Amino acid sequence: MNKLFKILIIGIFTFSTVQCAKETPLIQTASNTQQDLEKQKRDSIREDSIKRAQERIRFFTLVFPKNxxxxxxxxxxxxxxxxxxxxxxxxxxxxxxxxxRADTLVIPEKIENDFLKYSPFPKRLDELEPVNKMVFFSYAIHAFAVYENGNLKKWGPSSLGKKATPTKTGLMFSNWKKEVAISTSNSEWILRWNFNIHNTLGIGWHQYDLPGFHASHSCLRMLEEDAKWMYSWADTWVLTNNGQTEQAKGTPVIIFGESDFKTKPWLKLSDDPAANDISVEEMNDTFVPHLDKILKEQENSEKIRRHAYLSLSKSDNGKRAV
Structure with missing residues (x-):
């Protein structure tokens, strides 16, 4: 009996040891996998920075003496x-x-027709891949960027709110649009391709003068070509109850960064072609905290618009049948 008992004890101990030996690598593998993913992400960001630096176009300065x-x-x-x-x-x-207004211009040594080659924004944001459409406005470098599923689609210059009337920063969503709008600050100001992003504050992007500094009354000024393109590209909100209730939001927009309202950051490009570059890490810090809300609103918007499309299709088929 004692001999049998000893055999059972040895068997149980051996089985437990084998089980532990099998389970331990699984924990290590999971940990290693996470570490590998983090390393790949860091390597990808580093490679993006190196590639952007290598592709940078050189600039020189043209000065306009007063006399x-x-x-x-x-x-x-x-x-x-x-x-x-x-x-x-x-x-x-x-x-x-x-x-x-120019007293100094930075000029590329090589003029590229593809404006994306001058972009200070990353060409790719992996964390932004699930987001269909996204717009950013940077206060610091006076510029906007458009992304589709993490890929940079467009960028360009902008002029945001001046020091006395700064533009609200943070996450907003595009809502209504109007091809020609009249400014509430001055009835003589004609705002073409206006797309509102904050209804109660009257903030929107539109075409208006770009004077080389932040000069607006809180709106987001753009070149007409850019504003016209954005007018067709971005989504409006969806309203119900005769326009009284918001059922779905439009395209997410984030305004971020700070400006001292004095310096012109692009003038630094002649000394450092990457002086205005915004890193992947900085962009991630800007939108990742809002990602859950952005995706939730995107899911709702897709559902509402799909339902509206199907309802319209059924209505059209019914009319044809009659």
Whole structure:
């Protein structure tokens, strides 16, 4: 009996030891997998930074002396054709109407037709992949960026609220739009391709003067070409009860960063082509805290719009049948 008991004890001990030996690697494997994922993510961000640095276009500075401003501007207009001037002015946060404001311009050594090649925003944001459409406005570098499922679709210059009337920062959603709107601050200000993002505060993006500094009354100014493109691209809200109830939100928009309302950050590009670059980490810090809300609203919006589309299709089929 004692001998049998000893055999059972040894068997149980051996079985337990084997089980522990089998289970321990599973814990280590899970831990290693998580570590591997984190390492891959860090490596991907690092590779993106290196690649962006390698692709950076060099800049030089063109100064307009006060006593020779007209002659230097005349030479500038003769040297660069209209398409190239558009790019140069946009990089300096100016439109053609306000080119006279320039006292200094940063000019690319190589003019690229693809404006995305000048982007200070990351070309890819993996964490943003589940989001169909996303818009960012950076106060610090006077620029906006558009992403689709984590891929940079478009970017461009902007002019946000001046110091006396700053633009509200944080997460908002596009709602109503109007091709031609009249400013509530001044009836003489015509705002083309206006897309509202904060109904009670009257904040929206639209075409208006880009003077090379933050100058708006809290709205988000853009070049007309960009504002027109955004007008067609972004989604409006969905209302019910004769426009009294919001049923679904539009495209998510985040306004972030700070400005000292004095410096022009793009002028640093002649010394450092990556001076205005916003890192993947900074972009993640900007939107990841809002990601759950953005995805929840996106899911609701898709559901509401799908239902509205199906209802409209049934209605149209019914009319055809009659």
């Amino acid at each position: 020779k401003k007209d002659s230097v501007m005349s030479a500038f207009l003769k040297k660069y054709p209209e398409e190239e001037r558009y790019i140069i002015l946009a990089l300096n946060r100016l439109d053609n109407k306000n080119r006279w």
